[in-house]
Amino acid sequence: MTTDTRVAVIGLGYVGLPLAIAFAEAGLDVEGIDVSEARIATLRAGKSPIDDISDGRLQAALSGRLQVDTQAEARVGEADAVFVCVPTPINATKDPDLQPVLAAAGFLRDHVRPGQLLVLQSTTYPGTTMGPFREIVEKSGLIAGRDFDLAYAPERVNPGDPASAARDVPRLVGGMTPDATARAAALLTHINDRVVPLSSPDAAELAKLLENIFRNVNIAFVNQLALLCERMGLDVWEVIDAAATKPFGFMRFTPGPGVGGHCIPVDPYYLAWRAREFDFVDRFIELAGDINLAMPRHVVDLVAEALNDRGLAIRGAKVGVVGVAFKPNVQDDRNSPAAAVIAGIAGRGGGVRFHDPHVDAFKDADGVVHAGTDLDSLLAWADVVVVVTAHKAIDWDHLFERADLVVDTVNSSAGFATRPRQVLRLGAGWQPGVLQTTPSRS
Numbered sequence: 008m009t010t011d012t013r014v015a016v017i018g019l020g021y022v023g024l025p026l027a028i029a030f031a032e033a034g035l036d037v038e039g040i041d042v043s044e045a046r047i048a049t050l051r052a053g054k055s056p057i058d059d060i061s062d063g064r065l066q067a068a069l070s071g072r073l074q075v076d077t078q079a080e081a082r083v084g085e086a087d088a089v090f091v092c093v094p095t096p097i098n099a100t101k102d103p104d105l106q107p108v109l110a111a112a113g114f115l116r117d118h119v120r121p122g123q124l125l126v127l128q129s130t131t132y133p134g135t136t137m138g139p140f141r142e143i144v145e146k147s148g149l150i151a152g153r154d155f156d157l158a159y160a161p162e163r164v165n166p167g168d169p170a171s172a173a174r175d176v177p178r179l180v181g182g183m184t185p186d187a188t189a190r191a192a193a194l195l196t197h198i199n200d201r202v203v204p205l206s207s208p209d210a211a212e213l214a215k216l217l218e219n220i221f222r223n224v225n226i227a228f229v230n231q232l233a234l235l236c237e238r239m240g241l242d243v244w245e246v247i248d249a250a251a252t253k254p255f256g257f258m259r260f261t262p263g264p265g266v267g268g269h270c271i272p273v274d275p276y277y278l279a280w281r282a283r284e285f286d287f288v289d290r291f292i293e294l295a296g297d298i299n300l301a302m303p304r305h306v307v308d309l310v311a312e313a314l315n316d317r318g319l320a321i322r323g324a325k326v327g328v329v330g331v332a333f334k335p336n337v338q339d340d341r342n343s344p345a346a347a348v349i350a351g352i353a354g355r356g357g358g359v360r361f362h363d364p365h366v367d368a369f370k371d372a373d374g375v376v377h378a379g380t381d382l383d384s385l386l387a388w389a390d391v392v393v394v395v396t397a398h399k400a401i402d403w404d405h406l407f408e409r410a411d412l413v414v415d416t417v418n419s420s421a422g423f424a425t426r427p428r429q430v431l432r433l434g435a436g437w438q439p440g441v442l443q444t445t446p447s448r449s
Contacts, residue, residue: 011087011124011194012036017111019046019075021057021269021339022128022162023092025172026198028060031073033197038082039075042110050075058337059169080118088124088194089115091140092162094269095129101276101296103132105139112143119147124156124190126180127208130215130270132281135159136208137183156187159208160195161215166268167337177201181211219274220292225260226271227295230302233262233434243434244418262434264395264416265302265344267333272299272342303347306393306433309414310352313391313431317412322356327389329382329406330396331361331369338365345395346372352393360385364400386410394419 012035016027019041027039041047049056053066069075074082083089093107108129115125125144127136136159141151151157160180165171178199182188192202205211229247236243243262251259266272275296282289311321331345332338340346349359350372361369361377362385370376382402386392386409397403397419407413407423407430416433430438 011190013085013087014038014194015040015079015083015086015089016092017041017083017089017114018092018094018107018129019050020092020094021059021166022164023090024050024055024057024060024065025164026090026092026128026162027073027075028064028068029172029198031068031071035072035197037068037073038079038086039073040077040079040083041075042077044077047075047077058167058339059164059172083115083118084120086123088126088191089119090126090128090160091115092128095131095273095277096269097273097276102280103277105131105135108135108140109143112140115144116147119144119149119155121149121154124158124187124194125151126158126160126191128160128162130161130219130274130277131212132216132277133209133212134281135212141183152184152187156182156184156190157208158182158187158191159211160191161211163218166339167334174198174200177203179203179205179211179214181205181208183208213278216274216278219270220278220295222260223266223271223275223299224292224295225258226262226266227298229260230262230298234305236434237436240436242432242436244421244432245435261418263302263344264306264348264433266299267341267343267345268339269341272296300347303344304351306344306348306395306414306416307351307355309416309431309433310357310391310393311355313412313414316428316431317390319390320356321352324357325388325390326352326357326359327385327392328352328359328361329363329385329392329394329401330398331363331366331379332396332398335396335398336365336400340366340369343369343396346370348393348395349377350375360388362401363396364398382406383409 014030014035015038016023017040019039027037031037055062055065091111093111096104098104149155163176178195180191182191188204192204195202233243275292279289279293314321314324331343332340333343352359360380362382367379391412392410393414397417413430415430420430428437432438
């Protein structure tokens, strides 16, 4: 079997950068490539653009076996294996947008050489690796399975959780041929203790979608339950906590203002689009995606309800949003539900400012860029505060002591003493207030 010691990684974002550094730390020579000159400049300055890689770890890799560049055509040709880790978004009609993948394939078409291993890692629909990706690369005149090896090995990165890229997280891989599968698996054992071979790239692509759509469907279910609990006068958080005491046959999911990140809001539409090519309409998956996409609108309705309780209209009201990253304790704001929440409030005439200790500026769903503000200024300005993302770095005692009116979409007020009719919770209604001079966790 071929021994691969030189690796190129195309795309140095949340997936590609940890992969490149892991290979470099394992003793392989790595060429990292990204089309963004700004990204390369940041990396060369030793500044990590993602939460999961420290500046020190990046600098150590750059001082060792990792090089980064915007093109590096010659070094890609010298690499034994090339990993493609580029974004796979959806377009305005929620159809797959494979332009980054196809662009990477076009780059490889011009630089692939006989004997190389090409591995796609970007999350995508079954048939991408063996279909459009392969077809473009083969325009080089080289044939996959004969002149070069081709495989798909999905990432399992969980932003904000460095352990998700650790050696003990199993890695899936499916090659076009058994030899390609074995070769890719052997290479991945440099950075993963367990590599699980699959029968084909298509199987690996679908397995990755299953992992993420499983979460999307279950989140949609508890979001629907939250809406029902609001009408029934029940507390969805109490109900979920109670169900979670069952030690088997139940997995805890919680509602919220929507879903964010690169995978969860996107992947259902990749599979649904592909299913239609087989005359199969996956209503269940599409419905789950639509439910989650509708949650930001419900949050805006809750803001209007809370203001109405004070005799105020949302038009002309001052609304402070706390947390705009797509999940707690990270700077990653890709596809954050806060974008639709802010645009929805502004669209109904409300003024909006935000505070997030990890995000300095934020673009809403209408493309308007908002500058962040400090928490004290936000609390002094706002008629109502909307909690979208509950970062640990936020002073929650201070927030609930100072804020007069809060819409809590993530149960951040749990354990804090609040005043009557101060907090309107998604899935629970008005939180019963407990008067206390200094709020504290129970």
